[in-house]
Every structure is written in structure tokens, then in C-alpha cells.
Amino acid sequence: DTGVSQNPRHKITKRGQNVTFRCDPISEHNRLYWYRQTLGQGPEFLTYFQNEAQLEKSRLLSDRFSAERPKGSFSTLEIQRTEQGDSAMYLCASSLGPRGEETQYFGPGTRLLVL
Amino acid sequence: DAKTTQPNSMESNEEEPVHLPCNHSTISGTDYIHWYRQLPSQGPEYVIHGLTSNVNNRMASLAIAEDRKSSTLILHRATLRDAAVYYCILRDESGGSNYKLTFGKGTLLTVNP
Numbered sequence: 001d002t003g004v005s006q007n008p009r010h011k012i013t014k015r016g017q018n019v020t021f022r023c024d025p026i027s028e029h030n031r032l033y034w035y036r037q038t039l040g041q042g043p044e045f046l047t048y049f050q051n052e053a054q055l056e057k058s059r060l061l062s063d064r065f066s067a068e069r070p071k072g073s074f075s076t077l078e079i080q081r082t083e084q085g086d087s088a089m090y091l092c093a094s095s096l097g098p099r100g101e102e103t104q105y106f107g108p109g110t111r112l113l114v115l
Numbered sequence: 116d117a118k119t120t121q122p123n124s125m126e127s128n129e130e131e132p133v134h135l136p137c138n139h140s141t142i143s144g145t146d147y148i149h150w151y152r153q154l155p156s157q158g159p160e161y162v163i164h165g166l167t168s169n170v171n172n173r174m175a176s177l178a179i180a181e182d183r184k185s186s187t188l189i190l191h192r193a194t195l196r197d198a199a200v201y202y203c204i205l206r207d208e209s210g211g212s213n214y215k216l217t218f219g220k221g222t223l224l225t226v227n228p
Contacts, residue, residue, distance in 0.1 A: 004158075031214060033214075033215065033216075035216075040220070041220065042200075042202060042218030042219055042220055042221055043159065043216070043218050044218070045215035045216065045217070048214055048215060050214075055214075056214075056215065058215075091158050091159075093158070093159075093216075095214070098208070101147060101164065101206075101208075102206070102214065103161045103164075104151075104159075104161065104216060105160075105161070106158030106159045106160065107158050108157060108158055109157075109158050
């Protein structure tokens, strides 16, 4: 069990550029989540997948954001035409098990800075 | 998921017990109580969860009030490595396809040497 990994760990980009983040979940986990965390706040849910199906998207996920999980394995989160307000820590988590007792395992996050 | 209320911050001394409170007065019968913590510059990590009975694991203990409207996370001997933000979260077993965690601001625990 190598845990959830995220790449890159840090990303600096200029406003208007596109960025893509990758998350590799724990191998047997069928659910994968993306959260966003800004300074001083708790993580906020963005979207989640069960296997390859994207089952829920937050209203925070504007049309500039897209997430995929091809073949139910790794996932990518792309932000198009980045804005300074997109600067945040983007966290990925994976899980397995019944809802009430489910434990989500988080990766270290990708810190995005939009200049 | 129902709402929780936690103090913004707490302070403790190293090797002393720490009791982190959480109020959840609108908890429903199918809500599990989960605790996560987030160390500086890391993603959150699971600590413990329970439904009605008190729970113990290698990291902490969870004491749940008889009416389930409050709970307390207990760190038996705080270390400097326990300095983190602690989140109390309710998870509804009957929530259908809603699997997301809803984080509040949590409690920032400072541990003094």
C-alpha cells in the first residue's frame, strides 16, 4: 500500500493558462474524490467518481474545470483559463466501503499558485 | 450531512491528555461521527469514527454522549506531532449516493513542549 499520490506537488502558472493535475488512488479503491482547500478553510468537495463514473459535481466546479477517471484507475483534474481565484491546494482522496463507515485516504495535495 | 460545531483553537502541553469537543445537536440516528486531522502542509488523515458506543484505536479515543448530541476526541498523551487541525464530521449511512465529506473549519490544536 503506497497510499494516494498526487503530481505535481506544486504548480505555478500564469493567469489564462491551462493546468492538469494527476491523482493515483490506492489500487483497490473504487471511489475517488477531488477537494479544494484555501488558506484557513477546511477542504471543500469538488467531485467524485465511483470506478470510471463521475457521480457528483459541486457547484464550485465551474465549466473551466473538468475531471476524468479513465478505466477507473488514476484521475486527472484540468483547469482551463486559470484565474487568480483558482489558487488553492487541490486534494485527492480515495476510499472503499459502506458510506457511514467509509474512510477516505487523502494524498498530499497539489498546491496551485496562479499569478 | 448535519452540522457540527467545534472550538476554533485549543492548546495543550506535551504528554498531557487533550479533549477536543464537538457539538452536533441535529444529529440523526443514521449519522456516524468521524474525526479527521490535518497536519501542516499535508492532506487530512482519518483518526477515528463511531456511531453510539465509545471507540478506541491506536491514535485516539472517541467518547460519544448518551444522547449523541456531542462527542469528544481524546488524545491520551499529546505529542508535538499531534499539532494539527482536527475536524469532526457527520456521515449519514442512509445518504444514498452522497459520499462527500463536509469539512468545517475544525479546531487548531497547539501542543506546547
